[in-house]
Amino acid sequence: MTSAHLPGCQPALTTTVRADRVLLRRFTPDDGEGLHASLSRPEAVRFEPYGVQTRAQCDALAATRAHDPSFWAVCRGSDGALVGTLYLHHDDPHEWRGYTLGYVFHPDHWHQGYATEACRALLDVCFGLWGAHRVSAHCDPRNDASWRLLERLGLRREGHVRQAASFSTDDAGRPVWHDAYLYAVLDSEWDRPEG
Ligand SMILES: CC(C)(COP(=O)(O)OP(=O)(O)OC[C@H]1O[C@@H](n2cnc3c(N)ncnc32)[C@H](O)[C@@H]1OP(=O)(O)O)[C@@H](O)C(=O)NCCC(=O)NCCS
Numbered sequence: 028m029t030s031a032h033l034p035g036c037q038p039a040l041t042t043t044v045r046a047d048r049v050l051l052r053r054f055t056p057d058d059g060e061g062l063h064a065s066l067s068r069p070e071a072v073r074f075e076p077y078g079v080q081t082r083a084q085c086d087a088l089a090a091t092r093a094h095d096p097s098f099w100a101v102c103r104g105s106d107g108a109l110v111g112t113l114y115l116h117h118d119d120p121h122e123w124r125g126y127t128l129g130y131v132f133h134p135d136h137w138h139q140g141y142a143t144e145a146c147r148a149l150l151d152v153c154f155g156l157w158g159a160h161r162v163s164a165h166c167d168p169r170n171d172a173s174w175r176l177l178e179r180l181g182l183r184r185e186g187h188v189r190q191a192a193s194f195s196t197d198d199a200g201r202p203v204w205h206d207a208y209l210y211a212v213l214d215s216e217w218d219r220p221e222g
Contacts, residue, residue: 039096046148059086061109065133101145110136124160163211182210
């Protein structure tokens with residue numbers, strides 16, 4: 028894993044992170060088409076707070092993400108195809124050095140280890156270069172692929188939060204609540220690469 032960054036140790040100054048098969052880079056306004064390939068698929072957004080996205084919505088997302096240092100475009104090294112998105116947000120208060128992780132990958136690229144590889148490379152940078160103390164993530168307990176990914180990365184299930192969120196309403200307009208697992212890993216626990 029290598030990373031390119033401007034002088035300093037802030038997340039916004041890191042511009043690329045390279046792993047074996049994938050490259051993480053900043054979004055550009057031209058990524059709307061690549062995002063739409065993923066976010067137009069119901070299985071990709073099933074556990075997201077939003078539904079399937081139109082091309083125009085994806086163009087707007089790409090433009091926004093191009094200026095948001097929390098978002099990373101994950102591209103296949105061999106051909107540059109956009110295979111997924113990572114989200115790694117520096118939580119407030121910043122001095123606690125906590126980060127929140129999220130991810131959405133294109134269904135055509137699931138089950139190949141790309142998400143594991145991309146998350147691991149970014150967390151190496153987060154703990155190593157940015158000096159994170161703790162990285163946490165939430166996921167719906169029904170989202171097996173998501174919590175399996177978190178466990179593969181070495182995050183620990185710290186809690187099962189009841190009725191933590193609602194992304195839809197029932198016919199009577201009442202929120203449909205869902206539970207969430209809370210996962211986290213500390214700096215002292217992160218399995219750093221050799222060297
Ligand atoms: C969550 C998500 C990113 C996980 O994707 P994934 O394809 O399971 O994860 P990876 O890319 O790391 O692939 C790992 C799987 O590929 C297998 N695999 C195959 N080749 C591999 C390789 N070379 N290296 C590592 N794993 C490999 C692993 O065994 C694993 O399968 P398993 O979970 O059945 O054991 C994906 O399901 C997704 O984008 N879901 C929609 C968005 C979403 O729900 N986000 C989370 C909201 S909380």
